[in-house]
Amino acid sequence: MDLVCSQNLSEVAMESTIDNLRMDIKKLRHKSTDERYFINPLEVDALLARTVIEKAIKECVKDFKVPAHQETIVVNRIFTEGKIVFGILIWKNWLHKLMSFMEHNALDSQLPLEITRAEKVAESIGWDFAHNAQWEFLPVTLKKEMSSYHCCFRDEQILPFIDETLLGEGSFGKVLKMSVVPSLQTIFSDDVRYLSNSQKQTLNPCYSADVTSFYR
Numbered sequence: 001m002d003l004v005c006s007q008n009l010s011e012v013a014m015e016s017t018i019d020n021l022r023m024d025i026k027k028l029r030h031k032s033t034d035e036r037y038f039i040n041p042l043e044v045d046a047l048l049a050r051t052v053i054e055k056a057i058k059e060c061v062k063d064f065k066v067p068a069h070q071e072t073i074v075v076n077r078i079f080t081e082g083k084i085v086f087g088i089l090i091w092k093n094w095l096h097k098l099m100s101f102m103e104h105n106a107l108d109s110q111l112p113l114e115i116t117r118a119e120k121v122a123e124s125i126g127w128d129f130a131h132n133a134q135w136e137f138l139p140v141t142l143k144k145e146m147s148s149y150h151c152c153f154r155d156e157q158i159l160p161f162i163d164e165t166l167l168g169e170g171s172f173g174k175v176l177k178m179s180v181v182p183s184l185q186t187i188f189s190d191d192v193r194y195l196s197n198s199q200k201q202t203l204n205p206c207y208s209a210d211v212t213s214f215y216r
Helices: 002-014 017-027 041-047 050-062 068-081 083-091 095-103 115-136 144-148
Strands: 029-031 037-039 161-170 173-180 194-197
Touching: 017 029, 017 041, 017 050, 017 083, 037 041, 037 115, 041 083, 050 068, 050 083, 068 083, 068 095, 083 095, 083 115, 095 115
Parallel strands: none
Antiparallel strands: 029 037, 161 173, 173 194
């Protein structure tokens, strides 16, 4: 029994910060009503504290993904400018491209990257980054002002609806009650859980709703 316990403790000790972060990111994933996964960027920001980034970058230095003499600079830039990009690269196991993203100044403020630029920055993974990976970390935030006019979105964008219940339907469409991630909307306080939209078929690429359509 002592031998088994010792072996298990050794295996735990061998887990890297990056592996642990990948597991943490997996736990943050939500499944949208259109069967796509998304991650709240606010939760990524909270996950990637400076001390965590420092440990992860030390591992990158050991694996020759980051030059040792640039370690401090890389940590500072990720903490202030690149948490989302860093999270994407961790999740997809693409950290070997981290320095290329930094050298091309392709960090959070530049997202979303168009395919052409992403392929220039990340080469073989560029298309997948631009077409798929980045959107999982860039869900739409439903803002209060969006309730007073029509909003159109790109096909790649993910709306943060995680559950829906049909309330009724007619010749003009369907009425649904939809559950939304509270921190990805600014219409009500964070304790809001449900809103309804009367034209579900326009949710993607276009979404419209009247302010009276939202429920606490």
